[in-house]
Amino acid sequence: MGIYLDHAATTFPDPKVLQAVSRCCQQGLGNASAQHRAGVQAAMVVEHARQVIAGSIHADSQELYFFSGGTEVNNAVMKGIAGARRKYGRHIIVSAIEHPSILEPARWLEKQGFRVSYVPVDRQGRVDPDDIRRSMTKKTILVSVMQANNEIGTVQPVKAIGQLCRQQGVYFHTDASQSFTKIPIDVRRDYLDLVTLSSHKVHGPKGVGALYMRQGIQIDPLMHGGSHEHGIRAGTYNTEGIAGFGKAVEISDRRDIVRMRRLRDYFIRQVEMHVPGARLNGSRQARVCNNVNFSFEGLTGKGLFSVLNKKNIFVATGSACASNELKVSHVLQALGIGQERANGAVRMTLSKWTTKKEIDAVVKAIRSSVNKIRVQA
Amino acid sequence: MKKIEESIDLSGVPCPMNAARALLKLAQMQDNSFLEIILDDGEPIVNVPGALEDEGYRIMVKERRGKQWMLQIQK
Numbered sequence: 001m002g003i004y005l006d007h008a009a010t011t012f013p014d015p016k017v018l019q020a021v022s023r024c025c026q027q028g029l030g031n032a033s034a035q036h037r038a039g040v041q042a043a044m045v046v047e048h049a050r051q052v053i054a055g056s057i058h059a060d061s062q063e064l065y066f067f068s069g070g071t072e073v074n075n076a077v078m079k080g081i082a083g084a085r086r087k088y089g090r091h092i093i094v095s096a097i098e099h100p101s102i103l104e105p106a107r108w109l110e111k112q113g114f115r116v117s118y119v120p121v122d123r124q125g126r127v128d129p130d131d132i133r134r135s136m137t138k139k140t141i142l143v144s145v146m147q148a149n150n151e152i153g154t155v156q157p158v159k160a161i162g163q164l165c166r167q168q169g170v171y172f173h174t175d176a177s178q179s180f181t182k183i184p185i186d187v188r189r190d191y192l193d194l195v196t197l198s199s200h201k202v203h204g205p206k207g208v209g210a211l212y213m214r215q216g217i218q219i220d221p222l223m224h225g226g227s228h229e230h231g232i233r234a235g236t237y238n239t240e241g242i243a244g245f246g247k248a249v250e251i252s253d254r255r256d257i258v259r260m261r262r263l264r265d266y267f268i269r270q271v272e273m274h275v276p277g278a279r280l281n282g283s284r285q286a287r288v289c290n291n292v293n294f295s296f297e298g299l300t301g302k303g304l305f306s307v308l309n310k311k312n313i314f315v316a317t318g319s320a321c322a323s324n325e326l327k328v329s330h331v332l333q334a335l336g337i338g339q340e341r342a343n344g345a346v347r348m349t350l351s352k353w354t355t356k357k358e359i360d361a362v363v364k365a366i367r368s369s370v371n372k373i374r375v376q377a
Numbered sequence: 378m379k380k381i382e383e384s385i386d387l388s389g390v391p392c393p394m395n396a397a398r399a400l401l402k403l404a405q406m407q408d409n410s411f412l413e414i415i416l417d418d419g420e421p422i423v424n425v426p427g428a429l430e431d432e433g434y435r436i437m438v439k440e441r442r443g444k445q446w447m448l449q450i451q452k
Contacts, residue, residue, distance in 0.1 A: 032393075032394075033393070034393070035392055035393055035424050035428075037428070037431055037432075039393055040396050040397055040400070040428050040431075043393045043394050043396065043397035044396070044400055044401055047394055047396070047397040047398050048401055051401070061398075062389075062390070109446045227391065230389075230391070275417040349422055
């Protein structure tokens with residue numbers, strides 16, 4: 001298979017997750033909305049997963065809603081809050097480095113007459129809560145800042161932003177797709193009103209996500225249909241996927257965070273030691289435990305990507321979603337690091353299964369590939 | 378007087394999620410212990426008692442409380 005270092009794009013399901021999904025498929029479960037015993041059995045699977053996932057972020061299970069993935073949750077939050085609160089104001093604040101599933105709904109909302117402020121970040125990718133404060137007006141209805149960035153891994157001061165928003169009576173949403181199970185989340189302690197969670201980033205199945213929404217908050221539904229999830233997300237429950245998501249969260253282990261952090265730091269040290277002209281993008285301290293993002297002087301990320309790809313080492317340039325596009329990532333642009341450095345960025349993201357042996361092999365491959373590309377140039 | 382070991386307020390929880398939550402709670406409890414649940418009137422009070430009895434639990438008390446219902450269930 002090679003060495004897979006693109007876990008920010010997706011992870012492989014844990015064997016225990018596969019077992020949970022498989023068991024569900026073989027159990028003869030009905031539609032989790034049906035009233036017969038086969039339906040109630042399916043509902044029990046859904047509710048068990050809901051309790052596990054809600055418990056992991058210190059939420060009540062009634063505050064957790066299942067969706068088809070992080071993108072759908074982010075769209076539901078942006079459009080749903082805008083719809084439900086437009087009578088209170090039409091101003092939304094997001095950071096400049098949000099995922100496209102926040103930025104594109106923001107742009108769509110602008111076309112619908114909303115005003116959106118795009119708060120900048122510093123060279124490490126950090127949002128300054130004071131910039132949020134300065135952007136707020138009496139018409140602000142929502143602030144959305146991701147907990148950890150998908151490209152450079154920078155962790156945002158969500159608690160400070162959450163506290164500020166709570167004081168101002170503005171809803172605060174954080175997209176925790178990249179940080180869930182990697183950074184402890186406590187929705188009460190961190191003043192979080194809405195949180196996006198994704199299954200396939202945490203060794204769960206694809207096609208499942210969840211929204212934490214603090215009790216009392218209302219959003220307009222993205223889709224209209226049945227009354228599933230209190231009318232917030234219509235559509236038949238993906239019972240098997242939800243079971244797998246619940247299992248993935250249940251077996252997540254904080255010791256993996258410590259191990260990944262150590263390996264990440266080792267990886268960064270080795271690259272800086274052995275590859276001349278390597279520059280780390282993002283923050284050295286405020287960084288999610290599995291993210292490494294380097295630019296290499298004198299070459300493009302795409303060039304290195306191609307050479308590594310031939311060696312069966314799988315990394316990413318820019319963000320995974322944008323890797324088919326030639327334009328420079330909006331995240332790297334927002335750092336103000338210059339076009340050349342932004343073009344040279346390569347993202348490598350670890351999982352709980354990544355080994356030191358793999359990292360050593362990758363560092364060696366990067367070193368030889370970088371030298372080869374530079375000689376050819 | 379029965380000792381209620383656990384209680385769940387299932388107000389606003391739609392069917393069959395209300396039954397599912399009660400069953401998950403009962404599964405964690407010891408044999409012969411009692412669970413008290415609060416249910417909404419309408420569909421929940423029609424569906425949930427049957428769903429619990431189908432799984433072998435006994436409804437010991439069923440009492441109207443305003444627009445809601447209180448059930449005591451023995452495992």
